[in-house]
Amino acid sequence: MKRALWMKLDATARQLTPLGSAIVFTILVVLPLDLPVIGTVSPAWPLIAVYVWSLLRPDLFPAVAAFAVGLLYDALGGAPIGVNAAVFVVVHLVVAGERQRLFFYGKPFPLVWLGFAMVLFGAIAAGWLLSSAWNGMLLPARMLLLQYFVTLGLFPLAAWVLYGWRRVILRQV
């Protein structure tokens, strides 16, 4: 009986790790890090987590999880509350939708990366448009371009971590 309870707790803990890792990524975004070339521009880590988990385990990372991560990103990152919440849910819809999964899932990694390049562009553009509309003026786009390329470049590293996580921790779940 006790063993069954422990197994249930273990399984639940494992099931919460995709959301947990997305939250950790969001917190990573706002840490004050100053690097020589890119300065204080931070890559959109949360978006990588949302994309990968929506692709690999949409059962453990539903639309609500994407919404929550987006809301947290808005609160910590200073964007108008709701902007990234909406954008992340749309990303989840695009990546985890039944028909589109056939397009992204199970394909070799370069295709997944290419898919991310397209999704990232759409997400950043949508976030920029929504924030500009909210503020009533066009926000400077120069930093966003830098953020796009930095995030795209860091995608393999972050995805490798998350794929490895899935292999090790989520194998039994």
Next chain:
Amino acid sequence: MNERPRTDPRSAVAVRGVVQRFASLGLIVTAVCLMLLGKVDTVLMERFRSTVGDTVAPLLEALSTPTEAVSGTIEGVHDLVTLRDENARLRAERERMLRWQAVALRLEAENTALRKLLNLVPEPDARYVTARVIADAGGSFAQSLLVNGGRADGVGLGHAVLSSEGVVGRIVGVAEHSARVLLITDLNSRIPAVVMPSGARGVLAGDNTDRARLLHSGTDAPIAPGDRVVTSGDAGAFPPGLPLGVVATNDDGRISVAPHAGRNRISYVEVIDFGLAGILGSRIEGGGASAPVTAPGREQRRMAATP
């Protein structure tokens, strides 16, 4: 153990897909409603941000120490490379600083003597809180910092935030143990300023880039690159004379100012309560115990309350 499902599995999956799509759309609508709500009631959203920041603050504080160490190491390596030039530059600057120190001491003595002569009421001492930057929302959405001092440490709304180089911004959201700083380069930041040699007044407005613009300064103001921009003290937001930045360019009336407090090296800041209530006074709740007795808002209300 394996029983035949009563419904066709394919339609169950299809139904679930439709339900999920509706749920996603519902979430998107909720997010849009939040955006609109934020436009209407900014205080509520700021309070939400402060609460979230406060909840995450302990984790941020724990994580920001090692990242600061990493940043420091990278900077250290970079510094080793430019060591000799930096040394020469610092020696020259020290010479200049020593000369200014002598001037400052003389002026301070003169000031004290003159004040005594005029029987001037001494200004209330400013209260300082030193805080560490634990989060930096870098990006073009907003320019703000999260510091690890909050209501419990004496930080209140509207307090000035300074680094060793100049004005960084002001406190726009306070929680129990953390506070949000709106940088002077943020879109929503407006600080009454004056350009030093000429005395031309204007408003320093941010635009989410690394420079700020000086607005409403009048097209005939003689402002040249290199002029110092300091706070003017108008509207009681900041005391006068605090260094904001240096004029970078003046393109036919469009004046761009480079802030003194460079974004990249801010790790410790001073949050200073100058005892100024600003034009909003104590009407914003959460101002803490910072408003002094002489704040005009409080005085007028007290006088209006007594019949």
